[in-house]
Amino acid sequence: MTCAALLVADGAVRLLSPEDAAAYEGPGFVWIHLEGTADEDLAILGGQGIPDIAAHALVATETRPRCDRFEDGALINLRGPAADESAGSDRLVSIRLWARHGKVNSVTRYPLAVTPQVTAQMEAGKILDPGDLVAAFARAISKQLDPQVADLGDQLDDCESSMEAGNVYRLRTTIAGIRSEAIAFRRFVAPDRDALETLAGLDMDWLDEEDRLHIREAADRFARMTEELEAVRERAALLHEQLTDLRGELMESRSLVISIVAFIFLPLTFVTGLLGMNVKGIPFAEAPWAFWGVVGVCVAIGAGVLAWFMARHWLRR
CATH class of the missing domain: 3.30.460.20 (CorA soluble domain-like)
Structure with a gap:
């Protein structure tokens, strides 16, 4: 004081x-x-x-x-x-x-x-x-x-x-x-x-x-x-x-990318899961080219899904 x-x-x-x-x-x-x-x-x-x-x-x-x-x-x-x-x-x-x-x-x-x-x-x-x-x-x-x-x-x-x-x-x-x-x-x-x-x-x-x-x-x-x-x-x-x-737009953009990636891998996961079942009767199980054939099919499916997204302009921000 x-x-x-x-x-x-x-x-x-x-x-x-x-x-x-x-x-x-x-x-x-x-x-x-x-x-x-x-x-x-x-x-x-x-x-x-x-x-x-x-x-x-x-x-x-x-x-x-x-x-x-x-x-x-x-x-x-x-x-x-x-x-x-x-x-x-x-x-x-x-x-x-x-x-x-x-x-x-x-x-x-x-x-x-x-x-x-x-x-x-x-x-x-x-x-x-x-x-x-x-x-x-x-x-x-x-x-x-x-x-x-x-x-x-x-x-x-x-x-x-x-x-x-x-x-x-x-x-x-x-x-x-x-x-x-x-x-x-x-x-x-x-x-x-x-x-x-x-x-x-x-x-x-x-x-x-x-x-x-x-x-x-x-x-x-x-x-x-x-x-x-x-x-x-x-x-x-x-x-x-x-x-x-802006934060909402960023979240939407990132969610879209995640959704696209998930959508691309969804059919691939189905194919690999179906062929990976541990049961008898899997086609081409003994064929030497089967692995690379499945890889090619997966690449083709992924490219097709990606092309479909691009054709519909879903990849534009």
Whole structure:
């Protein structure tokens, strides 16, 4: 569990203790960030004028992307890649922010991958108010997700190339995995877009026009990713159907070959079985040419059956 607080005042950035940051009422902008679920750290959220609904949303076990206004503050929940991909059961982890003039409280149950990047921007003096901070998270999350979503499309392209080359083995598992990834991303990417569009439309004194432009840019990137994920999901379903049809055709073709071979040898088996009976009276049993004669008859029967198949075009695929 980590609990950190940064104060931006007079162009300088200082690290404060969470307790001092919670009580700070001076000039500048304070960001209090909590990671984890320790009760003693979550208790810092109390006594900061956070509405009960927002406070409960900050510490809720299950969340989805959203943006709601409460008086002069806004509750923003976003989802982004985790620093540790094994964290949690969802593909993306949440960051919950309560932003108002001069202060932002944020909570993540699992470390978010972009948090160090945003912290570095703030320490470099590029984030000066709550609007800058929220816009920085939105842009960082969308930029990190964009290549991951694009990679799903590239993987599907590789699957299509493999199918065209006739390599259909193990593709079913690969395509199913890509579709599962697309569904997991789609579950939160589209709500991220909706939350940011709502945030960009809020009339807040701490949200200036430049922040709105950055937020709309991130929302547009999320919208494009949503469309890409929809396309990936539909393409994956189509490829799965094509793969099923192709595997069916391969099975039919192989079954036809097996049936033809079995049909050719069926009369030959009858002839050899009939002549191989251990009884008296087998014709030409003592003739020296009988063996080769039977072989010739079998070859003639096999060639005749094969010619009949070819004449009826049953050997065409």
